[in-house]
Amino acid sequence: TQDKNVDVNMPYYGLNRWSRGHEMVINFFIAYFLGEKPEDQTGDGLAKFTESWLSNLPSGAWSTWILSSHDSKRFKQ
Known part of the structure; x- marks a missing residue:
């Protein structure tokens, strides 16, 4: 789920600015x-996740947005 994705990934950034983890998750x-x-x-579902991810992102951290991979459906227009 969306919230689980945020909860699982955010700790990899580190605890705070003095105890940094990965620069890019x-x-x-x-x-x-x-x-x-x-x-x-739905657009609402995607917007909710995007807002959740960005609001939990530590200050100064990089965000990534993977659109497709070898494990998921390929992105196309």
Whole structure:
């Protein structure tokens, strides 16, 4: 789920600015979101996840947005 993805990934950034973890955590949520059944994909769902990810991102941390991979449906227009 969206919230689980945020809860699992954010600790990899580190505890605070003095105890830094990884500089960039790979975020696969969108790749798997796009691979779901079309009727389960909504703009509201994607917006909710994006807002949740960005509001939990530590100050100065990089964000990534993976759109497809070898494990998910390929992104296309």
